[in-house]
Amino acid sequence: MALNRRALLKTGAGLTAAMLAGGLRNAAADQAAGSDKVARFGVIGLGNRGRHLLGLLARVEGAQITALCDISTENVARAAGIVAEAGGGDPARFSGSPEAYRDLLARDDVNAVLIATPTKWHCPMAVEAMKAGKHVGSEVPAGFFTEELWELVRTKEATGRRYMLLENYxxxxxxxxxxxxxxxxxxxxxxxxxxxxxxxxxxxxxxxxxxxxxxxxxxxxxxxxxxxxxxxxxxxxxxxxxxxxxxxxxxxxxxxxxxxxxxxxxxxxxxxxxxxxxxxxxxxxxxxxxxxxxxxxxxxxxxxxxxxxxxxxxxxxxxxxxxxxxxxxxxxxxxxxxxxxxxxxxxxxxxPYWRRDGARAEKAGHGGGDFFVIRDLVGMVRADREPWIDxxxxxxxxxxxxxxxxxxxxxxxxxxxxxxxxxxxxxxxxxxxxxxxx
Ligand SMILES: NC(=O)c1ccc[n+]([C@@H]2O[C@H](COP(=O)([O-])OP(=O)(O)OC[C@H]3O[C@@H](n4cnc5c(N)ncnc54)[C@H](O)[C@@H]3O)[C@@H](O)[C@H]2O)c1
CATH class of the missing domain: 3.30.360.10 (Dihydrodipicolinate Reductase; domain 2)
Structure with missing residues (x-):
């Protein structure tokens, strides 16, 4: 099974357009059939994992990357290059401080966030994002401590936003x-x-x-x-x-x-x-x-x-x-x-996911899991529905x-x-x- 994180880190975020040509776009269109909403994502945390997922997300039909955030200005610039290579335009950029994500959350052109920061940030960022009216896709785990996880659940229930854990395995x-x-x-x-x-x-x-x-x-x-x-x-x-x-x-x-x-x-x-x-x-x-x-x-x-x-x-x-x-x-x-x-x-x-799209999924990393987890995330936002991994x-x-x-x-x-x-x-x-x- 191609699930080795070291191998993934080595390949980095550099999924080429050729690898993904025809990849997620058609599949996601099937998935979110009936929905004409565009999912406008802000991506927070653009290290190894964030850039990899960004490369997939940028090629999903009906998903736009409108904003990018990382403490590191260099990582934001690299990520902007990934979006541009996928034909996704020039997202707004936020960097320079651990709180820069708050400026991203304040934007009207972001209706969902993908969080791929170090784990201690997952819960606080997800909570703030939902309070700001955004749907959330969070890297794993959702958080560390019982109290912050209760706050996550209560905030989701109070705001009615959608929350999905990106558990690719x-x-x-x-x-x-x-x-x-x-x-x-x-x-x-x-x-x-x-x-x-x-x-x-x-x-x-x-x-x-x-x-x-x-x-x-x-x-x-x-x-x-x-x-x-x-x-x-x-x-x-x-x-x-x-x-x-x-x-x-x-x-x-x-x-x-x-x-x-x-x-x-x-x-x-x-x-x-x-x-x-x-x-x-x-x-x-x-x-x-x-x-x-x-x-x-x-x-x-x-x-x-x-x-x-x-x-x-x-x-x-x-x-x-x-x-x-x-x-x-x-x-x-x-x-x-x-x-x-x-x-x-x-x-x-x-x-059925694998029968239909297995060959394309295999190219996306983590034994194909990354392909489907990102596709389901976009489907959640476009259709405004509760996800499988809630x-x-x-x-x-x-x-x-x-x-x-x-x-x-x-x-x-x-x-x-x-x-x-x-x-x-x-x-x-x-x-x-x-x-x-x-
Ligand atoms: N699902 C999987 O298979 C899988 C694989 C690898 C990593 N992960 C998860 O993804 C997350 C990120 O891991 P990684 O390997 O990419 O780490 P990384 O160190 O490569 O990247 C983290 C990025 O977040 C940035 N960052 C830190 N604090 C921030 C803040 N306050 N605001 C904005 N950006 C901030 C850092 O500058 C860095 O660029 C972790 O939670 C990890 O558990 C999941």
């Missing part, structure tokens, strides 16, 4: 196919799921000048499962979380930090300021989560260890199992005790970081997970008006 071919299969009952009733984000991200800790980058600064002060949505998002959709079930409580344990100290010492010297950092983030974090309906989820997280990247998913049901590392086994259908390749199930269960999913999955931290502090004791839906999860159909990929 849901949209890769395998994960959308498993969503189809789970809903069709192929695995029977699912009762156990496993997800992990295992990705050596030590290269993101320091800037070239040796000072801590935002990711490293965070890891030096905080610990826990702080990037949970890639692992949890697909599992929650497969299990129907927030649609008849919800995450109830969890436990978490973490190995003590070792790897980062050794890494910094090897890179800068044991007696250097970097080598002397006492990192807060442990090397391996493991969470166990129970749902209200008594189903069990395990989520592992490791972004520091020397190892090849892997993003495995497991779903076990009463009739069979999928394990993304091994394949699929359906009792009575698969040869006894033998895994079958997942590709064998594609003809019967491939998701604010309740966003808050409910992202809050696992805060829960993991509290459980670690309590030596692995169980911690309650907040119910951001206010009990609405009990009705499996309460989101019936929301968009669903189809």
């Amino acid at each position: 849901l949209y890769n071919r395998h994960n959308l196919m498993i969503w189809q299969m789970a809903r069709a009952g192929v695995f029977g009733e699912p009762y156990y799921a496993e997800g992990a984000y295992l990705h050596d991200c030590r290269f993101m800790l320091f800037k070239p000048d040796g000072t801590l980058d935002w990711w490293g600064d965070w890891a030096s002060k905080h610990y826990g499962s702080d990037y949970p949505t890639h692992a949890m998002g697909p599992l929650c959709k497969w299990l129907g979380i927030h649609e008849g079930d919800r995450l109830s409580h969890c436990t978490c344990m973490m190995s003590r930090p070792r790897v980062l100290k050794e890494y910094a010492a090897a890179k800068y010297g044991a007696d250097s300021p970097q080598g002397r950092i006492d990192w807060a983030m442990g090397d391996y974090v493991s969470m166990t989560i129970m749902t209200e309906k008594g189903r069990l989820i395990r989520m592992d997280y490791d972004v520091n260890s020397p190892r090849p990247a892997e993003f495995p998913y497991v779903l076990q049901g009463t009739k069979g199992i999928v394990d993304s590392r091994r394949g699929i086994y359906i009792e009575g259908q698969s040869p006894h005790e033998q895994w079958e390749p997942a590709a064998k199930f594609q003809e019967a269960h491939d998701h 604010v309740y999913d966003a808050a409910g999955w992202s809050v696992l970081f805060d829960c993991s931290r509290r459980s670690i502090d309590a030596r692995g004791a169980a911690v309650e997970i907040p119910d951001f839906t206010g009990g609405r999860w009990r009705d499996a159909d309460w989101r019936r008006d929301h968009h669903r990929p189809a």
Whole structure:
């Protein structure tokens, strides 16, 4: 699976017009059929991820980029070049301070924002954007702390703006196919799921000048499962979380930090300021989560260890199992005790998004997920509709970081997970008006 963030960073935002020729435009037109509204985006945060998404967004039918914002003037200029290359004109530019985004939010020619800043900004920016009347597409996770996530949910409800979490891993071919299969009952009733984000991200800790980058600064002060949505998002959709079930409580344990100290010492010297950092983030974090309906989820997280990247998913049901590392086994259908390749199930269960646009999606990054997540974001704004990955999913999955931290502090004791839906999860159909990929 082409899900390696390092590979993505290497390719940067430089998607060429040729790669995307005919790419998103026609597909998005299908998606937002019936809507003649133009989505006018302001994009905030134009680093590696922001520029990559901008390159996709700039080519979606019915989307215009009207404003750009980053603290870095240079990053804004690079981003303006991407918009111009896509034939998108010359957006207004804001830079020079961490608050420059407020000038972007004040503009009448912006009706939606895409936020791709470092994570600590996601919640405050989304809240301010919705109060300013803008729809929001936010990079993952939605935020870190329980209180700010409550504020996010309450602001969305009070303003009536649309909010979508840009959780791209849901949209890769395998994960959308498993969503189809789970809903069709192929695995029977699912009762156990496993997800992990295992990705050596030590290269993101320091800037070239040796000072801590935002990711490293965070890891030096905080610990826990702080990037949970890639692992949890697909599992929650497969299990129907927030649609008849919800995450109830969890436990978490973490190995003590070792790897980062050794890494910094090897890179800068044991007696250097970097080598002397006492990192807060442990090397391996493991969470166990129970749902209200008594189903069990395990989520592992490791972004520091020397190892090849892997993003495995497991779903076990009463009739069979999928394990993304091994394949699929359906009792009575698969040869006894033998895994079958997942590709064998594609003809019967491939998701319509992939049947229609798979070849083009594959070129867009992150196993095709980026293509569909941006297309759905534009569809949300143009049609003014609730998205598939709404604010309740966003808050409910992202809050696992805060829960993991509290459980670690309590030596692995169980911690309650907040119910951001206010009990609405009990009705499996309460989101019936929301968009669903189809
Ligand atoms: N969905 C995915 O697969 C995926 C992949 C990579 C990153 N991400 C997420 O995207 C976000 C950005 O990551 P990145 O790798 O692009 O980081 P980055 O450091 O490359 O870029 C962040 C940018 O935000 C800018 N910025 C910081 N504070 C700002 C502010 N107050 N106002 C305006 N701009 C500000 C910085 O100058 C920088 O250009 C993170 O939250 C990360 O978790 C998601």
